[in-house]
Amino acid sequence: MAWYHLFSRPPVLEVDQAWRLQRWKSLPTPDIQRELDEIRILVIDVETSGFSLRRDQLIAIGASTIVNGRIQLHESFEVILKQASISSKENILVHGIGKSAQENGLDPVEALLRFLEYIRKDVILAYHVGFDLPMIDKALKKYLGVSIASHTWLDAAFIAPIIYPDYARTHKTLDHWTSLFQIRNMSRHNAAADALATAELMLKLMRETPDDINLRRLYSLQQKAIRVHKELHGNSAI
Secondary structure (H helix, E strand, O other), X not given: OOHHHHHOOOOOOOHHXXXXXXXXXXXXXXXXXXXXXXXXXEEEEEEEOOOOOOOOOEEEEEEEEEEOOEEOHHHOEEEEEOOOOOOOHHXXXXXXXXXXXXXXXXXXXXXXXXXXXXXXXXXXXXXXXXHHHHHHHHXXXXXXXXXXXXXXXXXXXXXXXXXXXXHOOOOOOHHHHHHHOOOOOOOOOOHHHHHHHHHHHHHHHHHHOOOOOOHHHHHHHHHHHHHHHHHHHOOOOO
């Protein structure tokens, strides 16, 4: 824990906000012994003001839901957080969230409470968890004083090479994998669109996952792959 967290004051919430947060904290965690097609998986993607985990801020979260091996389009999620300062023009060109949208975004406390209520305590999937998780957690700690690091996180960037080892050396990005499986992404670098594309990728992977690999086993294989990656490359691209 960084020294400044020891002296930072917890955020002050309104009574209703505190009650909603406490209700989320009390939710049960899922059974990770279950089969992949029996669980609810939240597939998320973020847009930020840049790529520095220390300096940059969370701008938007997009998410899709996989339930029982199917994408539930009616359960998708998207929110833009109101920004105290607008990101650079170069950054806006990447994600397309302009000055007006950032200025008129949802209050961060409300936005993040809605996000927690959406994800509950369920399994979360992202492409490169090592970026998405710290950026979301940074905002959650600042505005709500909580973390979701204890959730079960799956990383499609490591699961895909496990299921398709022949492509492990050549396919490094989400674009590589979506191109391989001919998954269309109508709005690249839009959080909701990227989350949906990642969800479609996960369905492809789930269909090829051996029957004897449940959630716990897949998570264990992923963690082993991450450890090997760190030994070979350090923490880069995690």
